[in-house]
Amino acid sequence: MSATVTSTSPAQNPATTRTAMLGLGLGNTLEWYDWMLFGLVSAYIGPHFFPSHDPVASTLSALAVFAMGFAVRPLGGVLLGAVADRVGRRQIMILSVALMALTTLVIAVAPTYQQIGVWSGVILLVCRLVQGVSTGIEAPLSTAYAVEVSPPGREARAAGYISLFVNLGIVLASLVSFFTSLVLGAAAMQDWGWRVPFVIGAVIGLLVLYLRRALPETLHESERGETSVWRGVGRHWLGLVAMIFVVGAAQAYNYAWTVGLPNLARSTFKEDPTPVFAASTALGLVLLAGSPLVGWLADRFKLSRTFTVTRLLAVPAVFLMLLYSRPGLGGLFGVVLGGSIVLVLNMTLYNLVATSLMPKYCRATGVALGYGVAVAVFGGTASYLLIWLQSNALVWIFPVYVAALSLISVVLYLAARRTSGAFAGE
Template identity: 80%
Template sequence: MSATVLPISHAQNPSTTRKAMLGLGLGNTLEWYDWMLFGLLSSYIGPHFFPSHDPVAATMSALAVFAVGFAVRPLGGVLLGTFADRIGRRAVMLVSIALMALTTLVIALAPTHAQIGVWAGGLLLVCRLVQGVSTGIEAPLSTAYAVELAPAGREARAAGFMSFFVNLGILLASLVSFGTTFAIGGDAMQDWGWRIPFAIGAVMGLLVLYLRRSLPETLHEEDRVEGPAASVWRGVGKHWLGLLAMIFVVGAAQAYNYAWTVGLPNLARSTFQEDPTGVFAASTALGVVLLVGSPITGWLADRFKLSRAFTVTRVLAVPSVFVMLLYAQPGMGGFLGVLLGGSVVLVLNMTLYNVVATSLMPKYCRATGVALGYGIAVALFGGTASYLMLWLQEQGATWLFPVYTAVLSLVSVVLYLAARRSSGTFAGE
């Protein structure tokens, strides 16, 4: 028996809304758990799929595949975002989770380079490409979906709720990796234990698919654009400045995010040879800060004007990102201090960037516009961040990365304010 698809009205039953938000939120948890696992475990994955005598080179090969997954996010946004604006949000949300769960299972079972040669790296690359398409629509559309479900005046709180589940996924990735390493030891983790967290993610996918079967639809008949898909794209083109602002709003936050959640942990393990259990414990502590801070940030942002909250928190990112330069030599104390020292400003930016991006597009072309802007941003600035950070460190120019991120942050503020003056905002104000 198929699930009933519920259209959502402006007076949606609160219990139905809560159930829908849970389905959306846990889907984000799965997407980000699976996505972050690859980044966190790159130093384990690399030697199995890209063998090298240099562990840093093997890790960077795995991080290059990690970055390629970001490169196809705009494609996922374009293809699935257009469908979401024409046929509705629910079907696309189901497809994105199914793709992520399937590819995570494949990675858990994938043969290594020693077993099938270069085909192993090719299979890994295909899985990351499919996951890029999936996440290209899941991340931006789920927040837009949640904002459409939320009562007026609580849009930032809805974004904080969704960010909570995103950070839950990131925390679980660190926690499961830490627990697995603690239980079986570093050598077993390097050999075969890295597969366990991926298998857990595949099982989680079944639960999320079940919960999402009864998602309500938020795209009403009056919101749909009749005629060809070009009608949606004309709307995106009309708000081109909002799209440009969105790319930098998302891109700056993601560069900061992946430096902290992927770049620094891999730097600690591959370059400074820190104890992996300690690194995963520190990453888990960062995940707790992000998890707790997300709903608090959303609640506070609803009490102030969204544009003011965004501008202040984004400007704070400029000095905060330079904290990473304090981790310049081995030492778990220094690593933990840097990770947590930049975490408060990180959570402020990671909670607000999606609702700010959503506010720059009207509802009839929102899924397409936000998915496109988000996809371009993470492909250009997010997916390359951890690789760029390690590469600059190898070149002895680590200081260039915080300069780069600070410039992105300032440009995002300028473009956002220009877009607000040009065409206004459509949510959260």
Template identity: 70%
Template structure:
């Protein structure tokens, strides 16, 4: 894929760090990989913690109750989401003022470093409560850095895409996101298959984290080849028109509300399928972890293949129409999880794979839809703020809420909750379009 930047009005002008004032087309393999693999790393690192929660829990939060230990790990998983809005606002403001490229480099560097710390972190048995404290700090840093990664990289791809090809940008970014999900499941599966359950519980869980840290070093190197999409002309135009970042967000407040709803519903569905149900299978129902990882790997393959197809669909039938239809399809599909309320690996497989097609339709489009609801001069901050709030409130709590409700015999509550969120997201999106319009896509 090659994405094109606008023609510069002042040829030869440069930014302070020596980059062109107007970004050249991204045509090199290194630059494309750097853009996409950042999303891969974010989702790999984030998903690996969720997938291994049932194994990590007893290492850092000792308990005689396996479900309680899993819930402790999932609570740390959820807390990491709480700082996403703060990280999104701080780093988004920098990205809107200084530029996209440097912020994307920082976010990936922080993610790689903290993943390495988790990989080598001593357990509770060795350093006591400090094990859990350091783990929590790492997750908070990861939450702050990833608060900007997904919304900013998607905005970056859209800004350098030809008009009318936003669906292709969505498909590209989603492909790399789902590559991260696939790698998380695949590395976990292969590690479990090679080492066995006992070794995975004792030390094998560290291997997937070491893999993520190594991937992070590669991504930082690749991203150094990225051009800057926020040009001097963009900054000058915003200043001339008196547009400020927070003034723009206030003006388009309904768009911010819609972003929260659009992202929140998709993330609640996503984390239920990719983290909540697998954690339920391993932590509460005692399913064979190797089989669970094999099934989640199959889910990731469906997501990976479906991403570019969904992007092409959006370009053919318009982004807005494709989004609304696929989001409404999520409402009945989420109730599939009611088929898995007791141990049984076949039931788990049927639910996970049965909901996979609708999941990929929703996960491919939500970030580009969110990007379309904010103008460029405040896009990084506005989308990151809405994304961070949505993921913290709805995504980060989804897996914990699902497992907790199941333990209380209230299995039916979670799908109703996600179905209502999905319906609200469509209404909010339509209201924002009517109020402010959209700033990319149709």
């Protein structure tokens, strides 16, 4: 079957669209601020909740909890995505932000292992599982919503806009961690200062909840699925498989750069945390500035062509990480920033590509399922795998792994477009 293009929705009033996109975007900022913050401060959280004489072992324990949050994303995505396809988008997007804000506050005030023993780790794990459910629907549904609320022909720019807010959250997590470490010092940061960024995240959550109340509904009564939702996902099974690898390759690359390398620097190479946070912040700024530009390029030169070229560029780019094989801040900055350009190209487009592979009536369910499986299998394990391979002198395996995922994602994407068609962004 040849690829077909289906318009998602008519253009809305510009003022309504701007208001909707602001509330939508800031919700993504909160989600990714909270999510990335845990990864950035895992080296501090580990000794408080999983005590060990080996700092690498403590960090790996915290990163294992980080990965468990990814493991439940498919569950959250499927359950909440099916609801979003049946009753609408708005209420689910409010719920996802509320869950993230509440659990962030709990982490900020959670007692440590020294205070309540193993229950501290249980509390931390439960919070991460709830946050996994929240993020499992937030990321795929927000891009789908942005496409549905945007005029035809501007879908990639809408995805770039959402990616900008996602990267704003990542930058804020890095900036807040950097300034907290700078003001309090390494000792205080290790002791209690890591809690401060979580408190800030909880406060941001209250503002976002207020703003999201103004989101309009984009799924009309005639478009709401009944039993046809899962039948539609099954009909487009190749698109589902393709989006798992499209999302998975991007997320493996992303978490290696944003979480794996900073934790490798602090726990394995014993780098000073303040410049490490500075490197993470610089990476976030590149992602922040580049997202709108990539969206514009995809609208101008066609989504499928832009995606294919940028994904193939990831194959050589991921091997840059091999240059950071021993302590040295120069090497860290070089690798982080050197891989940032190709990273922003991939991170801006992957959710729009996933959205384009499912029709509107089953989009939330299908994209949430594909996204959740991808980040659980490939994204959530990336930072743990990178540090484990480094500790066993096998780090060269990681870029080979990501390169293979990238090539597979291109093949499956092109096959899915040819078989089922494209439903947005073309």
